[in-house]
Amino acid sequence: MYANKLNRLMLGLCSRQTTAAGRSAFSWTAVCKQRTLWLQERACLKTRRHVVTCHTSARSASQTTVDPDEVRRFQSLAGKWWDEQGEFAALHALNDLRVPFVRDNLLNVHRTPRPGKPLGGLRILDVGCGGGLLTEPLGRLGANVLGIDPVGNSIGTAQLHSAIDPDLRNRVCYRASTLEELSAELGGEGEEQGADPFDAIVASEVVEHLADLETFASCCNHVLKPGGSLFITTLNKTNLSYILGIVVAEQLLRIVPSGTHDWEKFISPVDLERLLESNGFSVQSVQGMLYNPASGAWSWTNSTAINYALHAVKVRDEPHADRAEDGGSRPEDHAGAAHS
Template sequence: MYANKFGRLMLGLFSRKTTAAGRSAFSWTAVCKQRTLWLQRRACLETQPHTVPCHTSARSASQSTVDPDEVRRFQSLAGKWWDERGEFAALHAMNDLRVPFIRDNLLNVHGARHPGKPLGGLRILDVGCGGGLLTEPLGRLGANMLGIDPVGNSIGTAQLHSSTDPDLCDRVCYRACTLEELSAEREGGEEEQGTSQFDAVVASEVVEHLADLETFAFCCNHVLKPGGSLFITTINKTNLSYALGIVVAEQLLRIVPSGTHDWEKFISPVELERLLESNGFSVQSVQGMLYNPASGAWSWTNSTAINYALHAVKVREDPHAEQAEEIGSHPEDHTGVAHS
């Protein structure tokens, strides 16, 4: 709720070919286009089954998670990431919860790997890494980290800060790019695990800033290895989250700058779980989080009414490949608009 980091993800899906075991090759760009048509048709059937016009929402059709207003806002804050008493103070404090949450769930999946470096040998993608506040501590636990963020100045801050720690030089790197760009370029003939290269994807305090969660979930699945983990921390969409996260935190206490959050972009655990399951994930756990502005500390809670952390596991290789093939085999069902 009070955390300011986000993932700015611009769509850059290039036309490429992927061949999955037992299936013929298909164009990644075509899959995305067919998925948009499928979403449009589903919206028609669910909301207006007997009407003629049905237009895909901007959120579904854009295939881009970028909100330009969010990019500009975080561009202005890019030099303040490592001020532990500044705008990102709550994010620094959140590491007391989110780092063990990620570590312990990964150890449950993979087991201990290296003494003193429990995450050694694992490749983790930090989406919307900002200045590297979460990327660095995961790197110190032994993980090979890639932090991505479309705000170039934030990436510059992250690179500068990590360069002062020799322990991170070989394990942490950053790129000014988006998740969609990374997902697309990995189909260009590289043989290293194909496009499914990461053991885990982390998106902490990210999804509440995105413009298109469908594209986000789709690409997270694409860059993960089968059985890979997705970790999300975000804000629930409740009256309480609006009162505390926006009115109190932004307007009264000014814990974060005014305008940092848009309540309409918040998402409930139920909605997020439904979205992830439709994109090839199985949600393993959801845990409530609570921030105390007086002490500046976070704690776990049984209530998810405000903040929560989620762990999901990828269970399918290409969740929409079969869907796209089905659409392609019956194009007449998806090229038009439903009529009464």
């Protein structure tokens, strides 16, 4: 009963982010003041850090997605990924939504039925895989999955855990690598270099930890096949996401370790869609998600005010588009397109 009441309360907060003065026990004024002080403190710390380490800042942020502070934070948690009651309990529970979200959308694109292994034959890249919480279930669905993460200890944890399951040995592998490093290996054009691009990329609870989303989107486009899918789950950038994602989840309920999230790195679905479309993607769907801390379960919701899942597809190049001015295509053009 308590879980149901709490769930209704959170749903109500999602649908109504502002409340008439004097009619709510929740003080938005106090919260906004707290957030302002928090942002000012972070700005001060970043300024001091820049003064100390300015000699290391010559490398442009556009060249890397990695935030060193995030790497250090997750390095300290690398041995805790598979504790279902620990710091990553909410991520374990999130598999109930994100695994079917990836599976069902991929089956809509790749309609070849494979009983028992519905994703058989597909190559998936799990960016920021951590300890492999999402990598393994995708492998069990038949996909060949590469999990990458810049935190070497997390990759070690993932490798040890997957090694005990013989069903995963030929389907799942891990590398301590960044997305931009993997993209660079493809060279200028992946197909011409003999590289094998991916059918899908998943970046679940990752983009809110990255240093540069423009580089992320560009690299995703580079390592995906035309028509390939990109799946993202992340947090919206709203007052409500600050309250529930940071104040409540980190500071009050301790669902995740304090300092896990930086509200300044959150991104709205509108801004994320704009970023992806400028990098050659077409967004297919955006769906809100809601976590109930009382029951420890996730559910789909119409509101994207806190968490949301997004599915985008890499736009296919138009074959022979430059021949449109010739007054029509020739039969051999159609034959070439059929084989491309």
